[in-house]
Amino acid sequence: MAADPLSRVFAALADPTRRDMVARLAVGDATVGELAAPYDVTVQAVSKHLRVLEDAGLVSRSREAQRRPVHLEAEVFDLMTKWIERYRRQAEERYRRLDDVLRSMPDDDAPPTTQERNPS
Template identity: 55%
Template sequence: MESENTEGLDRAFMALADPVRRRMIARLSRGPASVNELAEPFEISKQAISKHIQVLEHAGLVTRTRDAQRRPVHLDPRTLESLTAWIDRYRLLHEQQYRTLDAVLGSISTDQPSTTRPRKDD
């Protein structure tokens, strides 16, 4: 089960490594879009856009449905939620470590006597 989840995370992170696909995900976060709508801001072929969509589908980040002649692409939030949960787990761990370090450093600075000596006036 863990390896399946790891493979899914790997596919999703690899898919999101490409800036075109990240921009497509950002566009789909506002709602479904056709291939033509997704291709609009890019100066690449529709075939290249279709390949990007396939990578996103394989990673579980998007799905396609059939609506008469249209096949809109939809964002699948479940995979993004898995990515967020994975990131949060490590973020929370590191935040706890930093809080512990802050507490240790705070106790050191209050436990040690001042090393500065008063100046003697001449």
């Protein structure tokens, strides 16, 4: 299992079945059996998926008689969006600057190289 939280969250959502379960849980809490119903896999496999989601902090499980209602914890999403937004903004900012440089150059100049794109 990945040590860092960000790796766990990304890995958990890398599986389409698990993303599907998150989508289902966004509508409302559900039991393991309810979550397993739409899929052509055993309830044990679904239980494993839920454990991955739980380890990532994406869901929590309580107890209610024999049932184990699963609950979506939306806060962890922020971890990802913060990471993503940081580097997206950084990359976009870089392009803005590159465009400025290109606009300030004469038309017959050479195309941009690695060095020009990566000013150190």
